[in-house]
Amino acid sequence: MGTGDMDTNIDAPIKESQGDRFECEACVARACGMCSILTESQISALRVMTRTREYQAGEPIFCDEEPSHQFFAVRSGIVKLSKILPDGRQQTIGLNFAPDFIGQVYTDTNRYFAHAVTDVKVCSFPPQKFESFLSETPSLEHRLFKLTLDELDTARNWMLMLGSKTAIEKLATLLLKLAERMYLASCLNGQMSKRYEFELLLSRTEIADFLGLKIETVSRQFTVLKKEKLIEIENQRFIKIVDVPGMKDLAAIRESD
């Protein structure tokens, strides 16, 4: 905080590799993320400014109110975005998986925190260079615009959840969304896994911060979902949604969502 306008991130990443082989060919961002619309020559131009970084689970990636000095593409792992009230109450406002884009384009100050939920690998783009690359590459801006529209839609669905749903409905909604996202991630990785079975990588506290609940309430709702035979939990980590229609009904999720 307040260490000036250096172009480097203050939060020490556990590894920063310069001139790494980026393996764009194997990257999900190249396949279906922000890089999917770039030509080979554009990819090369982007590579030059790109660094890969890794963060350990729990580490901050950037902080609220700091100068917005980095953009990221998630290569693997889960990143959470959050805001904090002056008295410490915390609200998670988004979860990002590969190949999501993270960062505050056209803003000089961050408006939220970003933390690594699991170990995370990202491509990191320096702000000035990236913004000028962006201005020269309308197709990329178009792509980021579309991704932002999706994020806006997602945020509004979370608003509906936060404002209008009960505790158990909130948890059902989150578990279904996580199942979906984890399944998608496994497909993108080529590791076929079962739909509606996944490893829960969020702690009770992280779930509570997302749902606007306390951890005790979250824990109680898990117990209810188990007793009602909507889900099964193995080894405290592996969630299996047994009654998918029942869960969707509880979550009040439309098929189109």
Added chain:
Amino acid sequence: MGTGDMDTNIDAPIKESQGDRFECEACVARACGMCSILTESQISALRVMTRTREYQAGEPIFCDEEPSHQFFAVRSGIVKLSKILPDGRQQTIGLNFAPDFIGQVYTDTNRYFAHAVTDVKVCSFPPQKFESFLSETPSLEHRLFKLTLDELDTARNWMLMLGSKTAIEKLATLLLKLAERMYLASCLNGQMSKRYEFELLLSRTEIADFLGLKIETVSRQFTVLKKEKLIEIENQRFIKIVDVPGMKDLAAIRESD
């Protein structure tokens, strides 16, 4: 619903004028909205496809899950965006004032409702023509991208409010935001009004739907704010925020917001 893919809006606007004088010169959208970045010739091109429409307070502008077949720029009045759960629970997800842009670009189906809160005037753009105009006008896409980023930020601040704040904090947050937005609107209209004094144009039900509360709770929180001498209400409609620092403290709003 389901009346086919006509290019006209089913919800009857009380007035639709074709070939109207648009008075772009006097319009807030031209001054600081989406049109502010257009050249004279671009404005002319946009005008050709544009119709002005008016909606009465309470009227639907478009509905969730319908084909997304119109884009709008708010010229005057207030529009609310909302979602509804299958059992009827309603959540307002956004409020739009002049010169905001409304509509689902690059999406073929609406993802929320839009209703006129007050009497509303809009410019309405037909979808195909507007999207092709958009693709030919990178500066407009850039502008809409920035506006979308702001909306995303706003939505995330509402998420923080919905998930983490108490009833009275929620109301204080909303009243401060309304004061700000109404003051801005009056400035854009050239009618200088007092900061922190405004006409409350939302009903208790609309406030409750926004804050994720019931109307009785909203009403009780108004009473508390009055008793604590944070606000004064005249004629049930005119809100005066008496103790601004106290309200900001209660709302836990940072000055930078």
Added chain:
DNA sequence: CGGTACTTTGAGAATCGTCAAAGATAGTGG
């Protein structure tokens, strides 16, 4: 094996919701 961190469960409290009724406001028509 012991310690630490996380999760679950329980009991009681606080906040918010539900139901019901009384006030207040605006519009209508005599």
Added chain:
DNA sequence: CCACTATCTTTGACGATTCTCAAAGTACCG
């Protein structure tokens, strides 16, 4: 101009959900 109705808002009493505080249970790590 004054009832009279319809709608919206406020207030009260009670109930349900969620939170708080506390303790016990469980997994993880050295």
